[in-house]
Amino acid sequence: MSTVEALSCQEIVELVTDYLEGALAPDEHARVEKHLAGCTKCDAYLDQIRMTIRLVGRVDATSLSAEAQRGLVEAFRSFGTHT
Amino acid sequence: MVEFAADDAQLVAALRAGDEATFGRIVDEWSGSMLRVAQIYVSSRAVAEEVVQETWLAVVRGLAQFEGRSMLRTWVFRILTNTAKTRAQREGRTIPFSALRDPARVPEPAVDPDRFHEAAHARWPGHWASPPTRWDTLPEERLLGEETRGVIERAIEELPPSQRAVITLRDVEGWNAEEVRNALEVSESNQRVLLHRARAKVRKAIEEYVEET
Numbered sequence: 001m002s003t004v005e006a007l008s009c010q011e012i013v014e015l016v017t018d019y020l021e022g023a024l025a026p027d028e029h030a031r032v033e034k035h036l037a038g039c040t041k042c043d044a045y046l047d048q049i050r051m052t053i054r055l056v057g058r059v060d061a062t063s064l065s066a067e068a069q070r071g072l073v074e075a076f077r078s079f080g081t082h083t
Numbered sequence: 084m085v086e087f088a089a090d091d092a093q094l095v096a097a098l099r100a101g102d103e104a105t106f107g108r109i110v111d112e113w114s115g116s117m118l119r120v121a122q123i124y125v126s127s128r129a130v131a132e133e134v135v136q137e138t139w140l141a142v143v144r145g146l147a148q149f150e151g152r153s154m155l156r157t158w159v160f161r162i163l164t165n166t167a168k169t170r171a172q173r174e175g176r177t178i179p180f181s182a183l184r185d186p187a188r189v190p191e192p193a194v195d196p197d198r199f200h201e202a203a204h205a206r207w208p209g210h211w212a213s214p215p216t217r218w219d220t221l222p223e224e225r226l227l228g229e230e231t232r233g234v235i236e237r238a239i240e241e242l243p244p245s246q247r248a249v250i251t252l253r254d255v256e257g258w259n260a261e262e263v264r265n266a267l268e269v270s271e272s273n274q275r276v277l278l279h280r281a282r283a284k285v286r287k288a289i290e291e292y293v294e295e296t
Contacts, residue, residue: 008199008208008209008210009199009209009210009211010194010196010199010209010210011209013193013194013283014192014193014279016193016279017275017278017279017282018275018279021260021275021278023271023272023275041210041211041214041215042211044214044215044216044217044218045194045214045215047217047218047219048215048218048286048289048290049282049283049286051218051219051226051289052282052285052286052289053254053282055226055227055231055232055235055289056235056239056250056254056255056282056285057254057255057257058227058232059232059235059236059239059255060115060255061115061116061118061119061251061255061256062115062118063110063111063112063114063115063118064110064111064114064118064132064135064136065132068132068136069107069110069111069114071136072106072110072136072139072140072143073103073106073107073110075139075140075143076101076103076106076143077101077103079143079144
C-alpha cells in the first residue's frame with residue numbers, strides 16, 4: 001500500500017464526486033482521505049463543492065406557467081374521478 | 084422508505100379520488116424538473132413545455148391503469164421521457180444521446196488546468212498553483228444572498244442539457260442516484276460524470292462571483 005504513488009491535487013479534484021458518492025474502491029477512497037488530511041487546499045476545494053451542493057439545493061427549477069398549470073388542473077377536473 | 088411508499092399510495096389515492104389541489108401541487112412541484120429532463124431530448128424550452136403538458140394529460144388519462152409497481156414519480160418521468168423521445172423523432176432531431184451514453188468521451192476538467200503546476204514540475208507536480216479560497220470565512224450573506232442565487236440559476240441554465248437535468252434532479256430536487264439513473268436511463272458512472280461536471284461548473288461560477296471585488 002505504501003508503495004502506491006500519492007494522488008496529485010489535480011487528480012483529487014476529479015475524484016471529488018466519486019468520493020462524495022461513495023463510489024470509490026476502498027483503497028482509492030483511503031488514498032483520497034489521506035491526501036485531504038494533509039492538503040488544506042484540496043480540503044478547501046471539497047468544502048466549496050459541499051457548499052455548492054447546499055446552495056444549489058436552495059434554487060427552484062422554473063415550473064410551467066400559471067396559465068398552463070391551470071389548464072392542466074381543468075383537464076384533470078373534466079376527466080372526473082380516476083378509479 | 085416504507086413511509087415514502089405510504090406517502091406515494093396516499094398521493095395516488097388522492098389523485099384517483101379527483102383531488103384537484105393534490106394534482107395542482109404535484110404539477111407545480113414536478114414540472115420544473117420535468118422541463119429540464121425534456122430539454123435533453125427536444126430543441127427548445129417551448130417544445131419542452133408542450134412535452135410536459137402532454138405528459139400530464141397522459142398521466143390524467145392513465146391514472147386508473149397505474150398499478151403502483153413503481154413510485155408515481157418514476158412512472159410520470161417514464162411517460163415524460165417516452166413523450167419527449169417521440170416528439171424529438173417527429174422533429175427529425177437525432178438526439179445527442181451520446182451526451183447521456185458517453186459523456187466521458189470528451190474530457191472536461193473540473194478545474195482549469197492552469198491552476199495547477201505542470202506534471203513536470205520539480206517539486207509540486209499537479210499541485211495547486213492557484214488554490215481555492217475558503218468560503219467559510221466569507222460573510223454569510225455573500226453566499227446566501229439573492230444575487231448568488233441568481234448566479235447559480237444562470238450557471239445551471241447554461242449547462243449542457245444532460246448535465247442540467249442531472250444536477251436538477253440530484254441537487255435541486257434531492258433525488259438519489261438510482262432514481263436519476265432510472266429516470267434518465269443512464270449508467271451509474273455516466274450519471275456521476277454528468278453530476279461531477281455540473282457541480283464543477285456551478286462551483287466555478289460561484290467562485291468567480293464571490294471573488295470579484
